[in-house]
């Protein structure tokens with residue numbers, strides 16, 4: 001890792017990072033819809049490079065609890081300050097957006113709300129409930145803050161049974177104090193571990209950005225940590241500096257290194273891994289959810305076959321045994 005830099009400059013993006021400007025009809029329709037429903041998206045607030053592609057397909061990641069975050073991470077473009085008043089119409093507006101766009105899989109995230117007693121957990125629950133009422137077949141993925149020092153908040157959100165629970169580790173533990181000063185690596189890891197322990201049916205997901213000065217060994221260690229927390233799905237994407245005020249990109253990681261990361265992560269037992277320069281937590285979330293479901297079924301089939309192989313069950317013997325009981 002290089003020394004922390006005081007001055008920040010933009011590094012020229014390599015060819016594999018360039019994306020097209022968002023100009024499509026679908027993009028404009030999505031933007032108008034979000035404005036009309038007074039919904040904020042992380043797509044715009046975080047200046048996501050995939051916005052042209054996603055919004056053309058009407059895939060957005062809605063950001064609840066306002067557009068102002070009570071933390072100040074050095075990589076994040078979302079404005080920081082005192083949190084906005086919680087909008088009571090937000091759950092209904094999110095549900096309407098799902099209906100209008102016929103969304104099959106929604107990703108809901110939020111700013112950090114350290115100012116609220118429950119960190120915003122109850123608003124997550126209300127939004128999930130409103131979406132379920134409006135569109136019971138829509139699957140729900142949440143990308144939450146860490147609910148640090150908010151007792152009971154995590155459990156409240158888990159009880160709402162989202163299909164996917166995502167919380168990003170963002171970077172390697174060594175860089176936390178500089179990149180993510182308000183958070184704690186092991187708290188975040190533990191949060192994901194708890195989700196799985198409380199409700200194993202919920203898929204868990206987490207991601208990191210690379211190019212912040214982490215080493216390959218550190219990334220591999222994060223993979224191991226995630227597996228020890230039983231995380232199902234890992235995402236790895238290139239960090240991009242949103243403005244000159246944000247931490248500078250240390251390195252543009254080459255596409256073949258992302259492929260290497262993906263292979264290593266899959267070999268460690270994740271159900272699914274998305275690793276590419278433009279991977280973001282919610283990029284292709286709907287397609288990834290299908291991959292997750294299929295991978296879990298495959299895994300179950302394999303473990304059943306293994307049990308049968310290790311200790312074959314004699315079906316005829318079992319029937320006789322049951323008949324004795326019934327008699």
Ligand code: SF4
Nearest residue numbers: 043048051054282283
């Ligand atoms: S990748 Fe996620 S945050 Fe980026 S535009 Fe797509 S939905 Fe929005």
